[in-house]
Amino acid sequence: MVIKVAVAGPRGRMGKEAVATILKNEDFLLVSVLDHKKEEEFFGDSIPIFTSLQELIFQTEPHVLIDLTVPECVYEHAIIALENGVRPVIGTTGFTDLQLEEIRKKAEEKEIGCIIAPNFSIGAVLMMKFSQMAAKYLPNVEIIEMHHDQKVDAPSGTAIKTAQMINEARMTFEQGHEHEEEIMDGARGANFSGMHIHSVRLPGLVAHQQVLLGGEGQLLTLRHDSFNRTSFMSGIVLSINEIMKQNKLIYGLEDIIL
Amino acid sequence: MVIKVAVAGPRGRMGKEAVATILKNEDFLLVSVLDHKKEEEFFGDSIPIFTSLQELIFQTEPHVLIDLTVPECVYEHAIIALENGVRPVIGTTGFTDLQLEEIRKKAEEKEIGCIIAPNFSIGAVLMMKFSQMAAKYLPNVEIIEMHHDQKVDAPSGTAIKTAQMINEARMTFEQGHEHEEEIMDGARGANFSGMHIHSVRLPGLVAHQQVLLGGEGQLLTLRHDSFNRTSFMSGIVLSINEIMKQNKLIYGLEDIIL
């Protein structure tokens, strides 16, 4: 069966890649896009553009809605989609707990799948999940994340998420030497529940993270390099295929890949 | 409860480390060792030395027998131990299928645990297992193993085992470019069911392996460094604790750690 897909936010950086990915995948059919304005020339007339999700669903009957728009719209989109039997695949975070609960209830009521994934990169999700699994046996952990020097905040969201996941799996304790001393402030990085996080920023870098887990006489290193945006597309393809088999809300790719 | 432990092969390189590890662990009590000869001065009389396993069990009643002797003896040791209600933790490979089957039956009959672990390094086992899990989603894999230049054979046993485990998780296919050409023989390494394995040998190196899994726009790297023999000890400690809760044969640490 060919899966009919609609894309909300087709003009953004992620949206453009998603449109290209769906167009070249034989198992998927791009039936329509949702945009905030209608520009005739967008896909040379071949893909209809809508500004109303209701209208889009009514006229083009997608199985799946890929939503790559801004956080302000996604909750409403998700509810409308689920109401109409369309499965949402959402790449935005920023839902309130209440909104998540509403989406969860609606998916269960309609008995169809819905995926919310803060990170569509399968490799990054595997790195995070493996770190959590390994920390149970090798609880001494340091995280080094490396990004281009145009990134403003440090540490990265992925590094913090990784530390949170690891923290669920290990007892909390202060790592390093009891009398550890920083000759220069900050040398030992950020301290997250006793774990240390280091942020490297250099021109040329894209998005990289390594998790180091040390034990007596050994070191386990889990590293993910994201060289460009296409690394997210395999996760979107996986989500579209997987959501057809699900009948409830899935939060995070880790719940469907491991 | 303190676990009473006996060690077979206490004079070998692994055996010495095992003895030291058990002596300094408060949860364990080293009650005796099994050796091929009796040397009075060995542990200054404090730990009795036996040359017969039957005798050792009869007189010192260990819960667990750590067996680090040569392959020729371990099968017999395992059967005797199980017969007498002692749980074997075995760090040797080289059992025949028939022997494994006998051990499995004996453990089930007696309803006690028995662990056979080709590799006691928890980090190495995690690397192998994670590689297998990840290959399902990122099936393009290359393995680079690196050892000191006194190692004769290439690739290493761990690299081959890793490739076998990965192969169970992914469909077999030839990686690389369809018209790939080696300008110099061997450049692309060894070919294991389409996967490539590379063996680096240099003075200074100890034992290291990385598994590289590539996908569109991304790379996942799982790396294990073994800096010295003590890396095996955490796996032995884990096995002693775990075997007390088991009632059958466990083959490979991966079955108890993941």
Add this chain to the structure above:
Amino acid sequence: MVIKVAVAGPRGRMGKEAVATILKNEDFLLVSVLDHKKEEEFFGDSIPIFTSLQELIFQTEPHVLIDLTVPECVYEHAIIALENGVRPVIGTTGFTDLQLEEIRKKAEEKEIGCIIAPNFSIGAVLMMKFSQMAAKYLPNVEIIEMHHDQKVDAPSGTAIKTAQMINEARMTFEQGHEHEEEIMDGARGANFSGMHIHSVRLPGLVAHQQVLLGGEGQLLTLRHDSFNRTSFMSGIVLSINEIMKQNKLIYGLEDIIL
């Protein structure tokens, strides 16, 4: 002084980047381009296009000619440029020894600089040069080069060039164990004068190389990652600046950067 630059081959992948790089650099002025055909709309009239190098030089008087065309043209371009007092910066290999000799003589006769650089990536050139310097003290070397899986040949040209440079600095000897044995063919990689070269090919990768130099108890690793084509541009900028100070043929960036 602003350096006046002309670009030959402005429509190729490298050429486009070079044009963009020169346009945004305040120290340079792009005065003209040499192309095989004249398309009016190319730079919106602002940059004149020529199909004859003589004409280009006569009318726009560049100080420097960046030549990113095919090997068939570059020799002739270089001679014409030098004859007319224009300094060539050439990013192509494939000259015959005779042609190189002619270019060398012409540059000396005219007392102006000429740069031929097989690799404009400063980082890659540093990696190669440092490898050569280090091999004098740490002569046990292995090279691992890693590229995307659409690359046909293995090892890469850079890996072979690196091995050649290292070979000039160390005595030749067979590395590894005297009785080394490949259980699987190719495991130990390609053998270049006793050094081993390993080629990894995976989707997602771009162009990466690491040179490992082992010694007693230690390992020195020199690694270069090229994430995209812009890595070549810093070498072109450096070459333009440097060529103004030179009065002879320079072959390879290593001669001006170290």
Add this chain to the structure above:
Amino acid sequence: MVIKVAVAGPRGRMGKEAVATILKNEDFLLVSVLDHKKEEEFFGDSIPIFTSLQELIFQTEPHVLIDLTVPECVYEHAIIALENGVRPVIGTTGFTDLQLEEIRKKAEEKEIGCIIAPNFSIGAVLMMKFSQMAAKYLPNVEIIEMHHDQKVDAPSGTAIKTAQMINEARMTFEQGHEHEEEIMDGARGANFSGMHIHSVRLPGLVAHQQVLLGGEGQLLTLRHDSFNRTSFMSGIVLSINEIMKQNKLIYGLEDIIL
């Protein structure tokens, strides 16, 4: 010619390795050792032990004195050795400027070599020197040093030395984004003249450092792994051979290896 060598401080960790290294090297002859007390059984009578350096030189006439004693003694040792025509190879830091000046003058007066090396690991010295050379072209630098978790101070002395050397080669500037923001304190590491230094501490690690130099589209990584103390011995061997050819004070191995 066989070089006659004496070792001061033969019982310390470095001293023991040095003695073993000299004994197994055919080009060297260990003629005596200097210790604070005389124990007959030390080398089974074969190597004479002295408690006075004057006496040692007078009776055993070494060409070279390897000094691995504490900072309090080395200055006096060096002066006595030089006075008597013996070349000192010193692996201690902590000289005052005045002392260094005196040693320099004495070596020049006597026209013999003297080597003071804060770090005898050739690989580490190469890493530092290459970092300095590369920073001229790739001035965006971050340093990650990694040690076992029993190390008290951070960053390591080698990391600080590396940063100082790099700083001599590049203009000082603040790296990273202009509006960079640490969500968690210390994430960006220690700031050394705009460069960032990160210190990782984990059980299992020995002594490792990587210097990352980023440029547009590329990354150059210079990494040194010290797996055990023997990594220092190649530098001592090199120093003994080299000092015979020198006629002045050499400070740091970099002056003789590059």
